[in-house]
Amino acid sequence: MSGRLALAGSIAGLCVVAAIAGPYVLDSYTVNILVRSFLYAATALTVDILWGYAGILTFGQAAFFGIGAYAAGITFTYLDFSPQNAVLALLAGLAVSAAVAAVTGWISFFHGASPLYVAIVTLAMPIIFVQILYSGGTFTGSSSGLVGYNTFDLSVESWFTICGVGLVVLTTVAWFFVNSDFGRMLVAIRENEQRCTYLGINAPRIKILLMVVMAMIASVAGYAYAGYTVVVAPEIGSFVFGTELVMWVALGGRGTLIGPVLGTIVIDVTTAYLSGNLPFVWKLIIGSIFVLVIVALPQGIIPVVRTALGRMWSAATGRSAMASSFTVPAIVDARAGRRAGAGSDAPALDVADLTRSYGSLKVLEGVTFKALGSELLGIIGPNGAGKTTLMRCLSDGYERTGGTVAAFGQTIARVPPHGVVGFGIGRSFQTTSLFETLTVAECLTLARYRLDGAGMMSRMPELALPDSARHVIAATGLDREMEIECRHLSHGMKRALELAMVLALEPSVLLLDEPTAGLTKPERTLIGNILVELVQREGLCTLIIEHDLDFVRDISTRIIVLHQGKVLLDGSVAEVVGSELVRTIYAGGEHKGAAR
Amino acid sequence: MIALALDIITTAAILFAVAAGLLIILGVLKIVNFAHGGFLTIGGYSALVVTQLGWSPWLAYPVAALAGMVMGAVVERFVIRPLYDRPLDAILATWGLGIIIGQLITIIFGREIQFVQTPIAGATSVIGETYSLYRLFLIVAAAAVAAGIAALLNATRLGLEARAVIMNEPLARGLGINSGHVRFVTFCFGAGLASLAGALITPLSSVDPNMGVPWLVNAFMLVLVSSVSLTSLAAAALALGGAQVLVSSFVSPVIGGLTIVVLAALLLRIRPAGFGRG
Amino acid sequence: MSQAVLDVADLCSGYGEAMILRNVSLAIRPGEIFALLGKNGMGKSTLLKTVLGFVPAGKGSIRLFGEDITALPTHLIARKAIAYTPQEQTLFQDLTVEENLRLGLRDDRGFAEGLERVSGYFPIVGKRLGQKAGTLSGGEQKMLIVCRALLGTPRLVLIDEISEGLQPSMIERLAEILLAERARTGMAIFVVEQNVPFAFSLADRYAVLKIGEIADSGTTGDALAASRVQEQLRV
Incomplete structure (x- = not known):
């Protein structure tokens, strides 16, 4: 960490020096243009955090820039400039931006919303904003905007230094933010939002919050723009500007912070110089490069340059330039006693008359059973019996069509998965749905977010895990792989991490969907032994779906057989294994009556 | 009253024609084509070229559709095909394409507003109300577009294969259908439809290099609320287009311009299936 | 061999x-x-x-x-x-029986003869050509996929x-x-x-x-x- 921190610090320091020295070195036209570029770059930075890190493709930041600018323009035009009014205008811009962003977020982010949808909603936002400006008539200056109001009494050089230093500070803060635990969580949400919600993370709320904060930053940039240029026109809040921001970010390199900042400055300055001579051709060139970059270099230009430099560096020095620079958190004991349902007499899981239908097709019908702590309940049944659907209905309050599910006597209402986790129910998935670019330690930290929170600007030095999760990572050797990114893990390790993450939630009820699929025999045995031990020692109520019946027979204390969406049999292992009926539906043979 | 009703119907017809190409591409390719506005513009300028050459204004429609298809073929091959697995990037790349198309047109035709000859001029009396003949013609044109799409989808082998790909692409491939070819043809067809729509709307206003942009967002919102179904699209165009006409007439034209976007966004938030059966 | x-x-x-x-x-x-x-x-x-x-x-x-x-x-x-009948998602549920059958062939040639032959095996398939495949019962859907495979x-x-x-x-x-x-x-x-x-x-x-x-x-x-x-x- 320290090496990278020193590097980042010295770069930031150099940039600050440049921001102060710039006006004395550069000609006044360039200084003039650069002030504007800095403000655009700050706005592009917010686009990068939203899109590059959190995966929210937004065309709407232009509208927030415009709101901030018009707040200043309108205030200064009608109330004149004064320090009080300057503060008032800033606050008004922030408040309106925050409110608009909150509404936009509410419209765009909900359980099950498509990631394409937010792109369209945010595309509409600048269009609506500009229409409002047009309909404002003389008050907003309609299509020509407002000009010539009184503003801050600052020289161009001062603006340059203020905006330059401001951009450096913003970029530095953003760097700490995206590298913090919270920043890693944003990446996790981008990579697999569904999985995050099953880790108890309220992803829609986090995305709305992020959008509000980024809107406020864009609004401040717009405010400074209005103060500096003494002109506000609809173009600065328009849909064209919104898409230009995205283009700059894409060309510079999404998810790199520095790429979008440099990309914006370089393109905006070049545009200022070239567009006078060849206005349309220049836009055509930018558009063509943009399409080319998206198709051929989706990560943008800066990462390509950086990789090339890194190669040259390691060729010259014989060392790798890209060594991981974050210390791995130390694993410590989690505070005990936070399990839901501790001390409750009610059954861990009480499912009554559970039904799930898609149109006229009933996938589950009248499923009723109870499960207690310390029970390891095997759920078996042929393909299409509704096993995974059952898991889904237990872990997502919106899934079931009818019936009730209660955990420790508390009925689970229609809440999204992150709410169900609060009832003490943790679920693992059939496919290894991990987060490809996150390390093992980061995945486990993510699973602890619900209980331990996340640092906005830093990484926690300690990772508190309950006994059970620590046991799994120690027994499978994951504790030696904490720095490895998930995509480099073997399949067996991924399965183990999936299990450790669910256990890190400190659930009281564990839902495991084929935890051993694709594993070798020794790996199965290991996972089986761990599960049996966990159930015995910690009293977890565990439901497990498995295809391998030998495995289920070895570890279960009870078995439920599902067939065509109904509970066919619920009994001890001996009863189920000895049942002729079960043999019939499984191994084919005579299909007589009862099964249908 | 009658004028209002006719306004609603003709507006819905225009919106349907404009959105149909987008809907087809989204349905089969699962890609939101942000170059749709660009294809509309191509259609508009095809009509302009026909006018400038002194040809019959009726020729504008086949010329526009052909220009759109050719352009669509090039775009699908070089830009869309590499992006099938990256739908968000496809949005950006097609948006970039829209910019390229707009700039090329600016360079060739200039950025000023120009006018196109109308194939049908004048007005007629509809139940005592004088109404533009061309707007009435648009109802016929939209109906023809709808019928054409329906015939293509339901009465040809290619349409059958396209529907199979929409419903279940893996199964379609397992039956030997070349889904890549189906996508290519669909994109060309959708682009051709967009350009045709561009030629249809130009006599109502004028052409300029950014004429497609304002239509883009409304068309998207309509497509989103119609869950990739032509019938739902017609219903959505009628309901939301109708609301737009009413708000424009009785409240303010500026707010009227936002009606479709706002209503559609709220509708999707409350009922994600929109006008579809869902 | x-x-x-x-x-x-x-x-x-x-x-x-x-x-x-x-x-x-x-x-x-x-x-x-x-x-x-x-x-x-x-x-x-x-x-x-x-x-x-x-x-x-x-x-x-x-x-x-x-x-x-x-x-x-x-x-x-x-x-x-070759003809493949998968285990799951075997039919286009919203297409008609006839359309599902047609998709079993690469083009429309030979459809009439093929249909006559498979209808001989499962008469019900020939009688319900206009019905949506998704509205057939489970057993009828199985017949349909077998017919589709044997059509060519x-x-x-x-x-x-x-x-x-x-x-x-x-x-x-x-x-x-x-x-x-x-x-x-x-x-x-x-x-x-x-x-x-x-x-x-x-x-x-x-x-x-x-x-x-x-x-x-x-x-x-x-x-x-x-x-x-x-x-x-x-x-």
Whole structure:
């Protein structure tokens, strides 16, 4: 960490020096243009955090820039400039931006919303904003905007230094933010939002919050723009500007912070110089490069340059330039006693008359059973019996069509998965749905977010895990792989991490969907032994779906057989294994009556 | 009253024609084509070229559709095909394409507003109300577009294969259908439809290099609320287009311009299936 | 011996790093009916999906009528005179029965004759051409997918767990039809099954798949085979 921190610090320091020295070195036209570029770059930075890190493709930041600018323009035009009014205008811009962003977020982010949808909603936002400006008539200056109001009494050089230093500070803060635990969580949400919600993370709320904060930053940039240029026109809040921001970010390199900042400055300055001579051709060139970059270099230009430099560096020095620079958190004991349902007499899981239908097709019908702590309940049944659907209905309050599910006597209402986790129910998935670019330690930290929170600007030095999760990572050797990114893990390790993450939630009820699929025999045995031990020692109520019946027979204390969406049999292992009926539906043979 | 009703119907017809190409591409390719506005513009300028050459204004429609298809073929091959697995990037790349198309047109035709000859001029009396003949013609044109799409989808082998790909692409491939070819043809067809729509709307206003942009967002919102179904699209165009006409007439034209976007966004938030059966 | 219709050699495949199949080899001869048996989750469907190119082969080769098809795209494999009926999502639910049948052929030639022949096997299919496939009952849907597969004249038919959920009389009828079609055209048939009696009533040879490997194989004429396989598939 320290090496990278020193590097980042010295770069930031150099940039600050440049921001102060710039006006004395550069000609006044360039200084003039650069002030504007800095403000655009700050706005592009917010686009990068939203899109590059959190995966929210937004065309709407232009509208927030415009709101901030018009707040200043309108205030200064009608109330004149004064320090009080300057503060008032800033606050008004922030408040309106925050409110608009909150509404936009509410419209765009909900359980099950498509990631394409937010792109369209945010595309509409600048269009609506500009229409409002047009309909404002003389008050907003309609299509020509407002000009010539009184503003801050600052020289161009001062603006340059203020905006330059401001951009450096913003970029530095953003760097700490995206590298913090919270920043890693944003990446996790981008990579697999569904999985995050099953880790108890309220992803829609986090995305709305992020959008509000980024809107406020864009609004401040717009405010400074209005103060500096003494002109506000609809173009600065328009849909064209919104898409230009995205283009700059894409060309510079999404998810790199520095790429979008440099990309914006370089393109905006070049545009200022070239567009006078060849206005349309220049836009055509930018558009063509943009399409080319998206198709051929989706990560943008800066990462390509950086990789090339890194190669040259390691060729010259014989060392790798890209060594991981974050210390791995130390694993410590989690505070005990936070399990839901501790001390409750009610059954861990009480499912009554559970039904799930898609149109006229009933996938589950009248499923009723109870499960207690310390029970390891095997759920078996042929393909299409509704096993995974059952898991889904237990872990997502919106899934079931009818019936009730209660955990420790508390009925689970229609809440999204992150709410169900609060009832003490943790679920693992059939496919290894991990987060490809996150390390093992980061995945486990993510699973602890619900209980331990996340640092906005830093990484926690300690990772508190309950006994059970620590046991799994120690027994499978994951504790030696904490720095490895998930995509480099073997399949067996991924399965183990999936299990450790669910256990890190400190659930009281564990839902495991084929935890051993694709594993070798020794790996199965290991996972089986761990599960049996966990159930015995910690009293977890565990439901497990498995295809391998030998495995289920070895570890279960009870078995439920599902067939065509109904509970066919619920009994001890001996009863189920000895049942002729079960043999019939499984191994084919005579299909007589009862099964249908 | 009658004028209002006719306004609603003709507006819905225009919106349907404009959105149909987008809907087809989204349905089969699962890609939101942000170059749709660009294809509309191509259609508009095809009509302009026909006018400038002194040809019959009726020729504008086949010329526009052909220009759109050719352009669509090039775009699908070089830009869309590499992006099938990256739908968000496809949005950006097609948006970039829209910019390229707009700039090329600016360079060739200039950025000023120009006018196109109308194939049908004048007005007629509809139940005592004088109404533009061309707007009435648009109802016929939209109906023809709808019928054409329906015939293509339901009465040809290619349409059958396209529907199979929409419903279940893996199964379609397992039956030997070349889904890549189906996508290519669909994109060309959708682009051709967009350009045709561009030629249809130009006599109502004028052409300029950014004429497609304002239509883009409304068309998207309509497509989103119609869950990739032509019938739902017609219903959505009628309901939301109708609301737009009413708000424009009785409240303010500026707010009227936002009606479709706002209503559609709220509708999707409350009922994600929109006008579809869902 | 004539060239194998389908020749799978040393095949490994799976999803990502999870290898579902490990070094599977098997060959199907012209005109032969071959049954692949195994419990749920043992890799039977994965094998068919790998043959069809839905799942990439990690190692090994697949030859169809002597041609290496290991790296071909799915639709080109599917056009090589083979018919595939998957286990799940077998029909286009919102298309009509007739449209589903038409999609079983590459073009509309031969549809009328084919329809007449398959309607002979399952008259109900011919009577409900205009109905949406999704509104058919489970058994009727199975009939429809068999008709779709037999509509053309494939040289190899791949059938994934057709008997699941069917009543015994239907299963018997199905076996008769498949045998009759084989006798008529000399096609080879590859069935994936859990239903041992059905598989043995149909197939000439069999193999058992267990956790991605072939655990047993032989001819169905072997008197002890059926009960041994039944035991291997036991709960």
